[in-house]
Amino acid sequence: MSDSGISPDLVTCALSACSHSGLVDEGVELFYRMTKDFGLTPVREHFSCVVDMLARAGRLEDAFDFINQMPLEPDKHVWGALHSSCHEHQNVSVGKLAAEKLISLEPHEAGHYVTLSNMDSSWKMG
Ligand SMILES: *[C@@H]1O[C@H](CO)[C@@H](O)[C@H](O)[C@H]1NC(C)=O
Numbered sequence: 001m002s003d004s005g006i007s008p009d010l011v012t013c014a015l016s017a018c019s020h021s022g023l024v025d026e027g028v029e030l031f032y033r034m035t036k037d038f039g040l041t042p043v044r045e046h047f048s049c050v051v052d053m054l055a056r057a058g059r060l061e062d063a064f065d066f067i068n069q070m071p072l073e074p075d076k077h078v079w080g081a082l083h084s085s086c087h088e089h090q091n092v093s094v095g096k097l098a099a100e101k102l103i104s105l106e107p108h109e110a111g112h113y114v115t116l117s118n119m120d121s122s123w124k125m126g
Pocket of ligand 1: 059060061062090091092093094
């Protein structure tokens, strides 16, 4: 809990609400304000909310840049959020990148390889 009385969990909820209602710019602003105005340090969960928010809105490049600027090592939730939005937006090139990152994080997870090999055949626009 910060001096402002805003808890990190509350920010997570607010970010997730922004993500689901397409309020991307508001969500991104909230993310930056949590540090600047509320004195909170973002944790992994907050980063993955922002990635999810940008990617859902089709801002895949912004999402990718955001991941690359993260001070924390992006985990499978972050890459997974990007990957599922790439599927939704039929973007094989960014989707492949995300799948390769998932594979490097979890080389023993067979599902990632299947995902990667299915991408070209099943992601084509109808
Ligand atoms: C996929 O997303 C990237 C980054 O936004 C963009 O440069 C590229 O043109 C997109 N590709 C397709 C097939 O939409």
